[in-house]
Amino acid sequence: MSLDTLTSPLLTRPGAVAADGVDAGVAWHYGDPTREQRLLEEGVAVVDLSHRAVVTVTGPDRLSWLHSITSQHLTDLAPRTSTEALILSPKGHVEHALHVVDDGESAWITAEPGTAEALIAWLRSMQFMLRVEVTDRSAEFAVLGEPVGRESADGEPLAWRDPWPHVAPGSVSYAAVDEADHPANGRAWRELLVPRRQLAEVVGERPLAGTWAAEALRVVAWRPRLGFETDHRTIPHEVDWLRTAVHLRKGCYRGQETIARVHNLGRPPRRLVMLHLDGSSHHLPTSNTDVELDGRRIGHVTTAARHHELGPVALALVKRNTAPDAVLIVDGVSAAQELVVAP
Incomplete structure (x- = not known):
């Protein structure tokens, strides 16, 4: 079956x-x-x-x-x-x-x-x-x-x-x-x-x-x-x-x-971040929604959720060299990064 x-x-x-x-x-x-x-x-x-x-x-x-x-x-x-x-x-x-x-x-x-x-x-x-x-x-x-x-x-x-x-x-x-x-x-x-x-x-x-x-x-x-x-x-x-x-x-x-090779000689090309999404939007971004910085796509949302204390949050993969303090844009709303994988 x-x-x-x-x-x-x-x-x-x-x-x-x-x-x-x-x-x-x-x-x-x-x-x-x-x-x-x-x-x-x-x-x-x-x-x-x-x-x-x-x-x-x-x-x-x-x-x-x-x-x-x-x-x-x-x-x-x-x-x-x-x-x-x-x-x-x-x-x-x-x-x-x-x-x-x-x-x-x-x-x-x-x-x-x-x-x-x-x-x-x-x-x-x-x-x-x-x-x-x-x-x-x-x-x-x-x-x-x-x-x-x-x-x-x-x-x-x-x-x-x-x-x-x-x-x-x-x-x-x-x-x-x-x-x-x-x-x-x-x-x-x-x-x-x-x-x-x-x-x-x-x-x-x-x-x-x-x-x-x-x-x-x-x-x-x-x-x-x-x-x-x-x-x-x-x-x-x-x-x-x-x-x-x-x-x-x-x-x-x-x-x-x-x-x-990546562990010994380099760093991965992308890194996982958790995003704290602006709560003004009533809907969550779907998987693969673009993550943007200065109008350029630098990654995508992998999972979005509504947490009972933190509100709307998401995991996302972004380019490794994305500035850790950069405020990103997801589906038209701002998103603050919380580092998961070190850049």
Whole structure:
């Protein structure tokens, strides 16, 4: 069954308004997105992410194989320990982002909605004679996002704990601030893997928050998302993705040459910023809206959101040499920069 044919049963909950685009199939909000953001920050709400792709890799060679074809060090990944890996093009551009946790017998991967078919096709093309089996589990298992900052324990459903923003061993930060001052420091987030038929039961009486709330909190955490903060030429350095998803001292993998060359010899051509948008406009800019300086296009919006405290904000990719104190223009309104990646 294709993931595209699956619609969450939680869309029948009172007040649910369906999301569209990439997040179609789950709720955008349940009637009060501002309250839903607060409940998420308080650690009591959960987010229906059952549209995410779920893939398993089984077999005795699974971790060494994934290690050899992704950006992350995976050979000694302990059971119920979460990590993040990227699949890069030969030129180092981001193609897939994998949330990986192993249960001791299978490596479980969650990925962006609608990407299972392409991801599995590429993984199977790289199997050769290794003892691995790749399976789409999206029709059987659903993802539930919850503001919990620990790994899953024995006896609990398996979960992927988001490592962001902590700099993983072998990685490096490109952020303009130290980890202690990062806006996501102390952030708690994980993806719980539950049988799809038990999704409503696992949610229970906990309040639900929609993707509107989850995306607003992701933006202010400077957390990149595949297909939003990335395009066909994005390299991890531009969005500070090395910190959690790239191991700089592991063996050869596709795209490694670009990773090493940019890290050792130069700086990325673009950098991620968070924009504080003038609140006088009643609408948010859409993805790919031009970011301008002195009438010239110097970048584009990747994700815009309305935060319950900061108001309208956005992540954007701009040219690296854009002056950090420049006031930019987005869709006719002014936008002040908050540095994410250091220029």
